[in-house]
Amino acid sequence: MKRAPRIFRLVNLRRLSQAVCFMLFLYLFFRMEFPPLGPSGEMEAFRILAPVGLFFYLDPLLAVTTWIASREFLPVLLWSLATILSAILLNRAFCGWLCPFGTLQQLFSAGKTARRRALRSGRWRWSPKRNLKYLILAFFVAGSVLGLQQVGWFDPFSFLTRSMAVWVHPSLGLGLDGVVRVLDWIGWTALADALIAGLRGVVVPFDSRFFLHALLIGATFGAVLALNRFETRFWCRYLCPLGAWLGLCAARAPLVLRKHEDRCTKCRLCLQSCQGGDQPIPGEPWISSECHLCANCVDTCPENALEFAFSLARPKAAERRPLADLSRRAVLGAAVGGFVLAPLQAIGAENAERDRKVFKASDKLIRPPGARAESDFLSRCVRCGACMKVCPTNALHPAAFEGGLGTLWTPIVVPKIGYCDDRCTLCGQVCPTEAIRETTLDDRLGRNGREPVRLGLAYVDRNRCLPWAMAKPCIVCEEVCPTIQGQKAIKLVQDRVQAPDGRWVDVQKPVIDAAFCIGCGICENKCPIADRAAILVTCVGESRSAANQISLPGGR
Amino acid sequence: MSDRLLTTQWTRREVLEDLLVPAAAGVALAGLAGCGGGRELSADKRVGAPPLDLVVVRNGEPEVLVRQAMEAMGGMQRFVARGDRVVLKPNIGFNRVPEQGANTNPEVVRALAVEILNAGARTVKIFDHSLYEARHCYARSGIAKAVQDLGVELEFVDERKFVDMELGGEWLKRWPIYREVLEADKVINVPIAKQHSASRLSLGFKNLMGVIGGRREAFHQNIHQALADLGGFVRPTLTILDAYRILVRNGPQGGSLSDAVLTRTLAAGVDMVAVDTFGCTLFDIEPAQMGFIVEASRRGIGRMDLAGLKTRTVEL
Numbered sequence: 087m088k089r090a091p092r093i094f095r096l097v098n099l100r101r102l103s104q105a106v107c108f109m110l111f112l113y114l115f116f117r118m119e120f121p122p123l124g125p126s127g128e129m130e131a132f133r134i135l136a137p138v139g140l141f142f143y144l145d146p147l148l149a150v151t152t153w154i155a156s157r158e159f160l161p162v163l164l165w166s167l168a169t170i171l172s173a174i175l176l177n178r179a180f181c182g183w184l185c186p187f188g189t190l191q192q193l194f195s196a197g198k199t200a201r202r203r204a205l206r207s208g209r210w211r212w213s214p215k216r217n218l219k220y221l222i223l224a225f226f227v228a229g230s231v232l233g234l235q236q237v238g239w240f241d242p243f244s245f246l247t248r249s250m251a252v253w254v255h256p257s258l259g260l261g262l263d264g265v266v267r268v269l270d271w272i273g274w275t276a277l278a279d280a281l282i283a284g285l286r287g288v289v290v291p292f293d294s295r296f297f298l299h300a301l302l303i304g305a306t307f308g309a310v311l312a313l314n315r316f317e318t319r320f321w322c323r324y325l326c327p328l329g330a331w332l333g334l335c336a337a338r339a340p341l342v343l344r345k346h347e348d349r350c351t352k353c354r355l356c357l358q359s360c361q362g363g364d365q366p367i368p369g370e371p372w373i374s375s376e377c378h379l380c381a382n383c384v385d386t387c388p389e390n391a392l393e394f395a396f397s398l399a400r401p402k403a404a405e406r407r408p409l410a411d412l413s414r415r416a417v418l419g420a421a422v423g424g425f426v427l428a429p430l431q432a433i434g435a436e437n438a439e440r441d442r443k444v445f446k447a448s449d450k451l452i453r454p455p456g457a458r459a460e461s462d463f464l465s466r467c468v469r470c471g472a473c474m475k476v477c478p479t480n481a482l483h484p485a486a487f488e489g490g491l492g493t494l495w496t497p498i499v500v501p502k503i504g505y506c507d508d509r510c511t512l513c514g515q516v517c518p519t520e521a522i523r524e525t526t527l528d529d530r531l532g533r534n535g536r537e538p539v540r541l542g543l544a545y546v547d548r549n550r551c552l553p554w555a556m557a558k559p560c561i562v563c564e565e566v567c568p569t570i571q572g573q574k575a576i577k578l579v580q581d582r583v584q585a586p587d588g589r590w591v592d593v594q595k596p597v598i599d600a601a602f603c604i605g606c607g608i609c610e611n612k613c614p615i616a617d618r619a620a621i622l623v624t625c626v627g628e629s630r631s632a633a634n635q636i637s638l639p640g641g642r
Numbered sequence: 643m644s645d646r647l648l649t650t651q652w653t654r655r656e657v658l659e660d661l662l663v664p665a666a667a668g669v670a671l672a673g674l675a676g677c678g679g680g681r682e683l684s685a686d687k688r689v690g691a692p693p694l695d696l697v698v699v700r701n702g703e704p705e706v707l708v709r710q711a712m713e714a715m716g717g718m719q720r721f722v723a724r725g726d727r728v729v730l731k732p733n734i735g736f737n738r739v740p741e742q743g744a745n746t747n748p749e750v751v752r753a754l755a756v757e758i759l760n761a762g763a764r765t766v767k768i769f770d771h772s773l774y775e776a777r778h779c780y781a782r783s784g785i786a787k788a789v790q791d792l793g794v795e796l797e798f799v800d801e802r803k804f805v806d807m808e809l810g811g812e813w814l815k816r817w818p819i820y821r822e823v824l825e826a827d828k829v830i831n832v833p834i835a836k837q838h839s840a841s842r843l844s845l846g847f848k849n850l851m852g853v854i855g856g857r858r859e860a861f862h863q864n865i866h867q868a869l870a871d872l873g874g875f876v877r878p879t880l881t882i883l884d885a886y887r888i889l890v891r892n893g894p895q896g897g898s899l900s901d902a903v904l905t906r907t908l909a910a911g912v913d914m915v916a917v918d919t920f921g922c923t924l925f926d927i928e929p930a931q932m933g934f935i936v937e938a939s940r941r942g943i944g945r946m947d948l949a950g951l952k953t954r955t956v957e958l
Contacts, residue, residue, distance in 0.1 A: 120775075120777045120778070123777070123780065123781055123786045123787075123790075132778075132781065132782075266802065270802065278802070279800065279803075282800050282802070283797065283798070283800070286798070287777065287798075292776075292777065292798075293801075294801070478775045478777060478778065479775050507737055507774060507775050507778060508737070508897075509737045509738075509778065509782065510737070510775070510778060531897070552863065558863055559840070559862065559863055559864075559865075560840075560862050560863055561839045561840045561862055562859045562862050564839055565838070565839060565840065565862070565893075565894060566773065566895070568895065568897055569892040569895070569896055569897030569898050569901065570897070572892075572898045572900065572901075573892070574892055578839055594839065612773075612859050613859070614857065614859040614860050614862075614863070616857075
């Protein structure tokens with residue numbers, strides 16, 4: 087049989103597709119950034135025009151859990167029907183050909199030792215342990231029925247984007263810093279200047295940045311990649327709930343692997359290179375829901391004993407077994423687990439909002455501008471970290487358990503590290519599920535009849551504030567306080583106070599006028615008391631909550 | 643920030659020798675001697691004294707104000723020599739549009755950049771160590787757009803480029819200064835006039851806080867000394883006070899259109915103290931109440947006796 091020209095061989099087309107998709111993913115990731123000033127320099131520079139949410143829109147797992155959890159239909163997620171369709175027709179080709187996280191797993195699985203290991207340890211063979219991913223899927227879908235959107239912990243695009251944003255991207259910045267330091271040291275300063283000018287805000291952070299919990303998120307990412315050295319595409323085989331979902335859709339796919347047992351010499355080359363571990367070797371049943379259509383088996387077989395073909399005939403169990411050993415009992419058990427654990431995940435703000443009880447969440451739960459009410463927010467946020475990537479001031483960080491288990495890796499503003507710029511709307515532009523709604527300048531500033539978006543409220547710690555506590559002049563918080571609806575929230579009152587040495591001095595003391603405070607946190611960020619600012623922002627008074635207020639409506 | 647740059651103590655002499663000798667060679671040191679103290683940075687190498695100490699132009703559009711002011715000052719070529727590397731330092735500190743009067747007017751910046759280029763400057767660098775997020779500031783201020791086609795270098799501040807310098811100030815002994823300022827042949831300071839609750843007004847001296855690094859927020863505990871120390875070190879060749887719009891309340895960033903007043907004025911001078919003293923009159927503030935002006939005048943950085951200065955006011 088004549089082989090197709092090299093370039094048109096299925097594996098090479100697949101590699102091309104993977105390369106294109108991976109580059110596209112990287113491009114879109116790096117475009118989650120303040121847009122370049124551009125040749126026009128127009129005001130549209132404040133809008134990100136690249137479709138940075140593309141991979142999220144193609145993700146049926148996020149679509150369905152978001153729809154279910156939020157009880158609202160978000161039309162843009164309909165794009166994911168294309169992925170479902172691809173699975174119904176072409177099996178899990180999405181995993182093998184498109185998914186950038188899958189490509190990354192494959193890169194980390196590569197190598198001779200990995201191929202040998204596949205044979206020696208018998209990991210080429212199907213194992214019921216791989217059904218774990220179906221249980222993970224059932225767990226999170228069950229959670230979404232109860233209004234929780236926790237799938238972001240395991241969704242591949244959320245996982246990858248979050249890890250990139252919180253760990254990889256800042257690391258790239260540190261890497262460039264190191265290179266530049268060496269260049270400076272050997273005197274190539276002009277090159278160093280040019281590198282920084284050309285790369286910052288493009289592929290490295292514009293300013294040095296770091297994230298809370300980066301260690302944990304980075305270590306999880308590293309562990310997932312390292313598992314590939316234990317077994318090829320470990321993530322895809324055992325953990326990925328999206329892969330499980332697509333495997334379910336592909337149970338009756340007409341694309342089949344046709345095996346010619348008569349030609350097979352049992353050399354087992356197909357098993358060495360198989361990505362999904364789906365038993366391509368003739369003589370064993372093909373586990374079709376595990377196949378990523380990587381086509382390595384077809385390509386490596388020296389006897390041409392394997393080929394892909396379309397067939398609507400009902401396969402015999404000995405030839406093809408989709409969803410092997412997936413017992414109903416186990417799936418039901420996982421779903422019940424999801425139901426049982428859901429209330430635990432919801433401890434914190436979630437219940438408080440729904441029950442109209444007193445707000446019990448942490449005062450640190452300051453959400454980005456445009457974030458929905460907490461329960462609504464948690465039913466949509468997929469923990470992807472896109473908002474953290476795009477935030478130009480490094481204000482947004484992954485939360486830990488500030489609001490219970492349910493807030494893990496959701497975005498919070500940490501004013502001490504970065505403040506929320508009063509005229510920035512970037513986080514709402516990149517949120518794939520509108521957990522953060524896009525705001526306009528009118529929304530943010532309370533112009534043209536709008537109420538300003540408030541993230542919280544500042545208060546002065548009079549025991550630490552220089553004029554209040556030490557009779558020293560300082561007005562920095564007032565200086566930086568943005569003017570909202572014509573006034574600053576921080577006002578200065580004149581006072582004559584006695585300094586520690588007994589002298590009487592005139593000072594200007596900052597006081598808060600709550601009506602004009604949007605909780606942006608720039609006061610806390612710029613306060614010269616560096617370790618714990620003398621002015622702090624907490625989330626009370628935030629626009630999105632009816633309960634988390636000081637006064638009754640209108641009485642701010 | 644680069645450790646090497648920060649941990650190495652650079653004296654002014656070292657900077658002069660390492661960085662500025664080629665530039666310094668051709669330019670008259672007479673300018674230095676004429677400015678008192680000789681402590682200042684050699685950015686102040688002007689070509690002969692201008693015929694006037696202070697020029698004020700009123701009732702014009704930004705570009706016209708700049709052109710008229712420079713004409714009255716004897717032309718930009720008086721200050722910028724062919725082949726000079728020039729730093730033009732506007733205020734681009736805030737994420738605000740020009741109408742809000744927080745940043746230097748973009749058309750003023752553009753007109754000045756054109757004047758400098760026409761005088762034969764080799765490079766023109768424009769930057770500010772913004773207080774708000776820099777990219778927002780550069781875009782929203784309109785300055786990025788205004789200068790994009792001129793062939794000037796609009797640069798975002800690179801933290802590595804802050805070099806610890808001996809300021810020789812009375813309060814600030816040592817402070818990180820932006821390398822571009824140290825290496826430039828000429829520094830042209832183009833502040834906007836604004837209200838400020840620590841220094842009362844933000845004018846030429848205050849604008850220089852955009853060429854320094856370090857913990858700037860600590861300045862406010864002794865702002866007048868700090869500004870005099872800074873202004874005594876970084877002596878701009880020329881200070882152009884943009885008062886096309888002035889911010890009278892809620893400074894230094896404002897945000898309300900009603901806080902900015904259209905005054906359609908511009909002042910220019912070699913003496914930054916004189917220019918700032920004039921700036922006070924726009925706000926009906928007695929210069930003698932302005933700590934940094936009094937302090938700078940006392941130190942001989944410049945003169946605050948407007949009556950004794952050769953001033954020309956151009957009414958358009």
